[in-house]
Every structure is written in structure tokens, then in C-alpha cells.
Amino acid sequence: MTSLSDDEFYSSRRQHEFEDRMDRAFDPQTCHSLSDSGEISWGGDGGKDAILAAIDALANDEDIPDLHPGPRFTDEELEAIRADHPATPIVHGYTPRYDRQFKKRAPLEQELATLTPEEPRYHEVMAELAEVNRRIKIELERSTDDTYRKRERIDEYKLTIGKDERNASRRDRPEANVMTPKEVMAAETPDEKVKRLRERKKETQALRRAKKKAAEDAK
Structure with a gap:
């Protein structure tokens, strides 16, 4: 049997003591709190302050061992990991005007199916649904107009492939004109x-x- 050195022995002992204190403070089987462990009582001098002090002592205990040590990488190893796992570029999405209005209709129709005409909310949903249908009709008519289709493409560019470029140009632009x-x-x-x-x-x-x-x- 291999004997432990003094440092290893005391390190192992501190770890076992810490684990024992945590088990007694927060027992997962009986859901006992720190105040139920028998080490601290609500009564007497200190009361709640004693519990908070004990929790602080557990959190700030320098002898607590690193139970879950993480990997230690060098700068070269980190660069190699980043090269093997490149960051996924952010893809900005865009929803056309017609689709935005159309998506509002389904939840209103579902809510309307659960209501009766006697409920006040029924008439509110009916009004909201009529407004959404009106907007859907407008956007459907606009989709055939070249002017609005051009605006749609411009908005899509600003919010998708052109978003990062526009933001970068705003950061790099010269100082704004402050002349009266x-x-x-x-x-x-x-x-x-x-x-x-x-x-x-x-x-x-x-x-x-x-x-x-x-x-x-x-x-």
C-alpha cells in the first residue's frame, strides 16, 4: 500500500472535512438547511447573523479544495482549438411586411376559438383580427408595386447582409456636424x-x- 506524504494526507483530510460539512449543512435526502444541521441554532445570541456568517465562512474558506479542476491550456493550444472550431457567424434574419402581419392572425384566431360572444374579450379580438386582415390586404396589394418591392429589398439588406457593414461604417464615420x-x-x-x-x-x-x-x- 502506497503511503501518502504529509501534504497529500492533510489535503485529503481537508477535502473530506469540507465534503462532510457540506453534507451535514445541506442534506439532499431530508432537505435540511444549515440551521437544522445542529451546528447553528436560530435561538441564542447571533441567530440569523450566525447563519450568514457560517455561510460566508464556507464560501471564503481558503482550504476548500478545487473539486472540479478545469483544463489548463497554453496560448498555442487555445489558438489551435479556435482554428478547429471557428466561430459561427451571426446570420441576421428579416421578415417581410406581409409575413409580419400574417403571423399575427393565427394567435388571434386561436384565442377567438376559445371565447364566446358574451365575453368582452371576444369583441376586442374580433376588432384586432379585422385590423390584421386589413393590413394583410394592404401588404398583399403593395407586393405588386415596384416602389414598395424596392423598399422591401432595401429594408432586407439593411437588416441582413448589410447590417454589419452599416454598423461598422457608423462607428468609423467622422465626427458629426455640430455647426448651427x-x-x-x-x-x-x-x-x-x-x-x-x-x-x-x-x-x-x-x-x-x-x-x-x-x-x-x-x-
């Missing part, structure tokens, strides 16, 4: 100022013509 409108106009070149005034004059004239036409049509 007055400072922006003061920084204009002569050509930019002439162009701005010309555009504003066109907008003013167009607005006047529109108001005049609306007044004539109202007569």
Missing part, C-alpha cells in the same frame, strides 16, 4: 450662396403659384 445653421451659411462659398438663394427663390415662387391656383379653383 447660421455657421453653415457663414461657411458657404460665394457660388454656394448664390445657388442657395436661387433655389429658395424658386421654392417661394412655386408656393405662391400653388396658393393662387388653389384660390382660383375654390371660386
